[in-house]
Amino acid sequence: MKSPLQLFNDRTIQFKLGFVLLIPLMLLVYVTMEYLLLERDRQLQAELNVATFQFIVKLDHAAHNLALERRLSAGFIASRGQQQQLELQRKKTNQQLSELYQDLEQGEKSKVIFEHHEVVEFKLLLQKLDDIRAQIDREERGEQALHNSFQFFSKANARLLYLIQESVSNVSQLGLAKQSRALYALLGIKERAGQERGRLNSFFSSGKVSINASIEINHYIHDQQVKLEEFFHHATTEHAKHYRDHIALMEEESLRSYRELFLSRMEKQEKLEKLRGLLGFGGMIHNFKNYVIRGSDGSRQKFEQNYSQVVKLLMQYRALKGMSAEELRLLDIVEQNVNAYHKNLQLISNGLANNLSIAEVDRKVKVDDAPALKALNQLSLLTGVDATVWFDLSSARIQQIEQLADKISAELLFTSRVNQTEITERFNFYKNGLLLVLLLTIVLALYVWKQFSKSIGHTLGVIYHAKESGDISSRVTVFNQDEIGAIGSAINEMFNTYQRLIHEAIAVLDSVAGGRFEQRISTECRGDLQDLKQGVNKAVDRIKQSTEAKDEFLASMSHELRTPLAAIIGNSEYLLEQDTDSTRQKVLYDIESAGRSQLALVNDILDMSKIESGKFSVENIPYDLSQLLNEIKSMLSIRVRDAGLELLVEQKNSEAHKLVGDRQRIGQILINLLSNAIKFTDTGSITLTAQVDADHLLFEVKDSGIGMAPAVQERLFQRFEQADGSISRRFGGSGLGLYISLNLAELMGGTITVSSQEGVGSVFKLILPYLQSDQLVDSVDPSGLSESLLDENISGNVLVAEDTPELQMLERRILESMGLTVTIVENGKEAVDLATSHPFDLILMDMQMPVMDGIEATQTLREQNNQTPIVALTANVMQKHREKFEQAGCTGFLGKPIDKAELRKILREQIQQDQPQIKRIVWRKEYSVGSALMDQQHQVLIGYINQMIDCYADIGSLSSQQRILKILPEFHQYVATHFKDEEMLLSEIGYPDLGAHLVVHERYGDRVASYYQSTMDEAQVRSLVQLLMNWWNQHVLVEDMAYKEYLNEPKSLEEATSTPPSVSLSGQAEEEVDDELMMIFFDSATKNRDKLIAALSNKDWREVRSVAHSVKGSAVSFGYPELSKIAETVQTAIDEENMEQVPVLVMDLIIEMGAVLPAAVDGS
Secondary structure, rough: OOEEEEEEEEHHHHHHHHHHHHHHHHHHHHHHHHHHHHHHHHHHHHHHHHHHHHHHHHHHHHHHHHHHHHHHHHHHHHOOOOHHHHHHHHHHHHHHHHHHHHHHHOOOHHHHHHHHHHHHHHHHOOOOOHHHHHHHHOHHHHHHHHHHHHHHHHHHHHHHHHHHHHOOOOOHHHHHHHHHHHHHHHHHHHHHHHHHHHHHHHHHOOOOOOOOHHHHHHHHHHHHHHHHHHHHHHHOHHHHHHHHHHHHHHHHHHHHHHHHHHHHHHHHHHHHHHHHHHHHOHHHHHHHHHHHHHHHHHHHHHHHHHHHHHHHHHHHHHHOOOOOOHHHHHHHHHHHHHHHHHHHHHHEEEEEEEOHHEEEEEEEEHHOOOOHHHHHHHHHHHOOOOOOHHHHHHHHHHHHHHHHHHHHHHHHHHHHHHHHHHHHHHHHHHHHHHHHHHHHHHHHHHHHHHHHHHHHHHHHHHHHHHHHHHHOOOOOOOOOOOOHHHHHHHHHHHHHHHHHHHHHHHHHHHHHHOOOOOOOOOOOOHHHHHHHHHHHHHHHHHHHHHHHHHHHHHHHHHHHHHHHHHHHHHHHHHHHHHHOHHHHHHHHHHHHHHHHHHHHHHHHHHHHHHHHHHOOOOOEEEEEEOHHHHHHHHHHHHHHHHHHOOEEEEEOOOOOEEEEOOOOHHHHHHHHHHHHHOOOOOOOEEEEEEEEEEOOEEEEEEEEEOOOHHHHHHHHOOOOOOOOHHHHHOOOOOOOOHHHHHHHHOOOOEEEEEEOOOOOOEEEEEEEOOEEEEEEEOOOOOOOOOHHHOOOOOOEEEEOOOOOOHHHHHHHHHHHHHHHHHHEEEEEHHHHHHHOOOOOOOEEEEOOOOOOOOHHHHHHHHOOOOOOOOOOOOOOOOOHHHHHHHHHOOOOEEEEEOHHHHHHHHHHHHHOOOOOOOOOOOOOOOHHHOHHHHHHHHHHHHHHHHHHHHHHHOOHHHHHHHHHHHHHHHHHHHHHHHHHHHHHHHHHHHHOOOOHHHHHHHHHHHHHHOOOOOOOOOOHHHHHHHHHHHHHHHHHHHHHHHHHHHHHHOOHHHHOOOOOHHOOOOHHHHOOOOOOHHHOOOOHHHHHHHHHHHHHHOOOOHHHHHHHHHHHHHHOOOOOOHHHHHHHHHHHHHHHHOOOHHHHHHHHHHHHHHOOOOOOOOOO
16 A cells, blocks of 8 residues: 555655645735735734824823913912913813813724723713812902812812823834833823922911921922832933923922922921920920919920020021022021020029019010011012022923923834834735735746646757757756756756857857957866867967067067167158258158158057057047048048049038047048048049938048959958958058947947949048037147147256167257257167256156166156156057056157157147247238228237237236226227128128128127126236237138228229239338348248249149148238238149149249249349
8 A cells, every 4th residue: 555655655646746735825915915914913902002193192291281271370369360361271272172071982992902991981070170270260269279279279280280190001023112101200200390490489478387288399309209210110211311301400400409498497396396496385484484473483494495405406497508598587586585584594593592583583574576577577488589589490391391391202103104004004014915926826837737737848849959959058958856957957057157158169269259368167067068169278378479569579579669760750751841952852751751651561460459458548529520520631632533533522511519529539530531542532522421320420431443242342441451461562551540440439439331332443431430529620738828829848957768860860959949948868778867967847767778768767866856757758559558657657658760749739738838929910012902991900909919819928817807808898899880881881792701701700799798807817918818829820811811802893804914012012021021031031022933943844733732731821921912812822722733823823932933023033
């Protein structure tokens, strides 16, 4: 026979599953129901607690109002005053009692909290309230009414306190129960304090107190002590501290002395009663009279005995504490009277011995008792206390107790309500949770049962699928944890291990392919899989080591290549500036171009290395998109022209604000894309378009070149990739440009896409996030002035540490050309020695030198506390090298070959310069726009601007800043008038660009108005002057000149071929420029004319443009605007690639220059 366990095991899994689910479900229901019942009891108790504390507050208010009415009733009985206040208080008491009655009778909770007979007894007691009030209002029963009212109100409050005590007993929560007991004790103290106040006030007012009253007062004081101990036992630390710090301190400082005075008064009263007994009937005076009448020795002995007792009692009286001067005076009267009797005792003996009659003896020894009796009466009435002071002090104490009681009751009520809310929410949560758990359990059980029937087939299906297809991505769905579930889990774990291993291996290989070597296979595995894991990780380690060796090689190669390239490029630039021979200049230009090409290759390799090492970072700074596009067009214009192509640059969205991004890297990407387009386009045009598309900034480079096949496009952005080997041989290039460009775009949060068709052309799109700054495109940088407005030279003493002789010479040339004093040393040790003994403004430190390298030299100087700025001047431009230089103490970095603009920027940052100077504007005839009114207004505006330039020269002076604030409103008003007149003039002549002029006027007017304020600091003065100089140079001298031709009548042919206007202007030029400068100009013009003739014959349009640009600038400065205008026409024609017009325009320029030159100089 099978056992019950075996029978259970033989059951189906569905049965076992149902049985296993049913048992805990039933247990869950039972436990939850029990818990909910417990929570329900807690909820009811919490509600009862809230109701209890609400009743305590109402009972306290009723007791408080009854106590107030008791106090006012006593005052009314004593003085028949304050009737209005008493009536008002009676109304408040009635209202409180009425509300309390209603709650006690109608409230459901009151039946639980209070016994019915307690409520009935309280109501029966208060039915006598009207009778007590009537007694108080009747004048003839003052003392009795006072006693009755005091007793009634005290009993009523005692009954209320009892009800409060019953309420407190219903509080179950430990913390609330302790605080409620503390509240009950405090309310008892308050009530006893009120009773004590009334009794002692009566005593201090009248000086009389009965034995019963004194017993009651002692009882009140004792009860307060007992209640206080109970309060401290149950109260919180905060409440106990509050009582000690405020109420107990008041009791100690004020009330204690009054209580001691009362107790002392009781002792005095006792002694006064004894004194009256010793002096009165049967006492000293009585025995004195008997001695006079009878003359017996017994009477005399009793007198003597009484006399000694009286004297002793008077001495004890005098020794009591708190004796006032008045009391001592009255005792002296009594003592004098007693001594008078004692003194006359001998007279009685003498009179009796002389046989005098009783009447005669009595007449001789008679003593006036009236002063002594009066003194005794006055002693019985003296208290030595102002009852008003006692009343005020005790009232203040009661008020403090009341405030603390209100605080505790409010806290109890708040806490009980919070507890009620929490318990209610918890009850509702568990109540709803039970139903939800039961429902979910049933649903889950049905779901598990349903799914179990499919589990076996599902598990086998997954296994067959993996076996047949090799796909291990499928997983067994585990419905339960029985044997089938265990099998499914084991299969899943095995598949997971295989899949994680495969995915991690792929990720590691992808990471290695991307130049990142941190990732390793970390999946826990065993056996052959563990061997595979270790093999892959070891291979990655070897690749990482070889890559690090490659990086070291790149760093060394960079240094070794950049050093000679620095000499080649730098010296080529220097010779190009010095040599005017066009043939040699072409050779030098080719040398410089070849050097820069090799430098670009080195930079590409280093960029690739930084990208792959994850150390390449981009900036997010404001930049002018239009300016960037114009610079790119200008930079590539000669290459485009030489290739016989057309470059079109279009910005579809006009940007009023500067954008935010890495201007240098955006330019690098666009130049790379355009350079590729130029390289692979034989004929046609190249278009660069910039536009805003939603939240993206889109650049599109479109060409009409050879195009690419789809297979080539897929690998186009990989390292060292080109279409095929013939591309590299035909067009050159390293195959790094697009790889670097894509990585830069991704670093900036964007990407690059390409679409191409062989034989048609390609379209590359650079997509970047569109981020706009708050800075306007024409806004002025307040930190400084533009280079065109500042003195070019930089003053200072520079120490150069350089071991390469040719670079020593080149660096000296560059620095001295900038106005610096240069000292050169060959190694770091010499630099340290010289910098230690001589002051320098800046040290340019090569990092690789013999004897002592630059890093060691920099560290040595910093250890010697030498704070001279040190700029690393090195061909090691990799990020890790820069970090080493910064750690050594370098304050800047400058790579080789030296970029002059970057060098000048660093020099200005590192060397403290004097305040840059701005030259005042001098009106010249060529500034005329062809309108007398406009010329006059422009000259007035020059006056205003020059005043502000003078203030800028004294920028640190407060008076200069105030002067600008005074000039600015006048200037702005005059500018507004000028703009209005100019706009009217342009409207009359039909100027086509009037709309653009209006926009410029509005923008400059708003910018000037923005400087209106009460104060102006140096930065704001500098910014304002910069704005005005930009306005003069850009708007007046360029944009206003554009409408000059619309104001002048066209010249006749005879006028056009007559003596050039420049000759007639020579006199004016001589007034503004001295003879020596004019001769320099004429000599330069002669050389430039010769260069033009040679360049024209060689068709060297690059040289022609360079000379035309130079003539354009110098001619206008020396008073020959027409010559400047022709030169500008030549330059514009070359820039716009109107090559068919260039030869004719160049001949016009040569003829014009010949006409300008004097005969002695021209030689013709």
